[in-house]
Amino acid sequence: GAVVSQHPSWVICKSGTSVKIECRSLDFQATTMFWYRQFPKQSLMLMATSNEGSKATYEQGVEKDKFLINHASLTLSTLTVTSAHPEDSSFYICSARQLAGAGDEQFFGPGTRLTVL
């Protein structure tokens, strides 16, 4: 089946540093990847939609200069949290959209837990 991986699975960083999270579709090509953010005991909030080879589309209220998204290939999208602060601590989940024969299904990565000290 379709598998999406994320790396790292967890990261702790100091305030002011930048953190990069990778999202890979392992056995299929994903023209579209999505980045979600989940606070404890809450739902997933869509942050941005990332299409291969073009600029990401950010949801209202998401700072594009703070959350840099790059989708350089059909199997890799990266989210960089720049100048991270404690309020950026959260669980970040990516998903990849598979088109062919899958009913337009999204497959989710296992998530990355970011803790900013």
Add this chain to the structure above:
Amino acid sequence: AQSVTQLDSQVPVFEEAPVELRCNYSSSVSVYLFWYVQYPNQGLQLLLKYLSGSTLVKGINGFEAEFNKSQTSFHLRKPSVHISDTAEYFCAVKNQAGTALIFGKGTTLSVSS
């Protein structure tokens, strides 16, 4: 705009009892509907989905859901739950012409013996 309402934030049940997790959606156009399960500190796993056709959808782990267009609902059911079903469950909706999933706030299912 679409939205999803999960009517119960927490559902405690005893093992082997039946359970229903409720989900209502609003949308001005046709939609796809999904249920996902999330175990602690993990990503989301698809339980089942409704795209078209039969309104009763069967998924993994013995779960099923029924799409009711007139009531704009997509409730998740399981006739007999196990301790291992304890998790967070999310209902999601997706516009047929769009790409983003819109999630409900989730329902915590707690199964005890």
